[in-house]
Amino acid sequence: MIAMFSLFARIVELIMLLSTAFSSSSQFCGRRYVNRQWISVGNCGDNVSSKVSTDLIKLAEKERGRFTSDGWYRSTNGYEYKYISDTATYDVQTSSCLSSYSTARLASEAARSGDLSSFDSSAMGVPNGTIYFVGGSDVATEDTWIFQDSVVMNSGDISTWAGSEPNFGTAENCLVWLVQVNGSLTGLGDAPCANSYPAMCERPIA
Numbered sequence: 001m002i003a004m005f006s007l008f009a010r011i012v013e014l015i016m017l018l019s020t021a022f023s024s025s026s027q028f029c030g031r032r033y034v035n036r037q038w039i040s041v042g043n044c045g046d047n048v049s050s051k052v053s054t055d056l057i058k059l060a061e062k063e064r065g066r067f068t069s070d071g072w073y074r075s076t077n078g079y080e081y082k083y084i085s086d087t088a089t090y091d092v093q094t095s096s097c098l099s100s101y102s103t104a105r106l107a108s109e110a111a112r113s114g115d116l117s118s119f120d121s122s123a124m125g126v127p128n129g130t131i132y133f134v135g136g137s138d139v140a141t142e143d144t145w146i147f148q149d150s151v152v153m154n155s156g157d158i159s160t161w162a163g164s165e166p167n168f169g170t171a172e173n174c175l176v177w178l179v180q181v182n183g184s185l186t187g188l189g190d191a192p193c194a195n196s197y198p199a200m201c202e203r204p205i206a
């Protein structure tokens with residue numbers, strides 16, 4: 001009986017292997033009897049699930065490795081970032097960044113380049129719908145936006161403005177970053193400096 005079953009298993013296995021030979025490897029899914037157990041062969045759903053799980057674990061490990069021991073997220077742009085979830089005015093948040101690290105400022109390089117949209121939610125855990133302060137204002141001259149790293153915004157940075165921002169002129173002189181506000185609005189905005197928002201700090205990678 002065992003011998004007959006083994007023979008039957010070999011025949012099934014041969015059929016499976018022949019099927020493999022005539023099938024696209026990206027589409028074929030079958031079962032193969034090996035060492036007294038059936039295993040999946042080809043591109044089966046369980047293989048896909050396993051690959052997705054593995055990729056997610058690798059991604060999580062990679063993201064963990066990108067945080068410094070004192071909790072700053074290390075970006076690929078040469079700077080590290082820390083999100084302050086407590087709300088405060090622009091000036092208070094600027095001081096908070098400085099007090100957490102001697103050369104830190106509100107995020108300027110990442111705000112200017114638009115990098116924030118690639119890592120604020122996924123890596124920093126900033127909820128959608130959040131508005132937080134970044135480093136820049138036009139308080140000295142209306143519509144001349146100067147980042148906290150002293151770089152003046154130019155026309156090449158316009159694409160980072162969200163929707164119809166900036167608006168409300170002299171009533172809104174400090175830069176904020178919008179994260180999927182009202183479901184989709186992401187990018188730079190202007191807001192009253194006296195409003196209280198969370199903030200994103202930035203410091204050079206040591």
Ligand SMILES: [Ca+2]
Pocket residue numbers: 138139142143168169170171172173174190
């Ligand atoms: Ca303004």
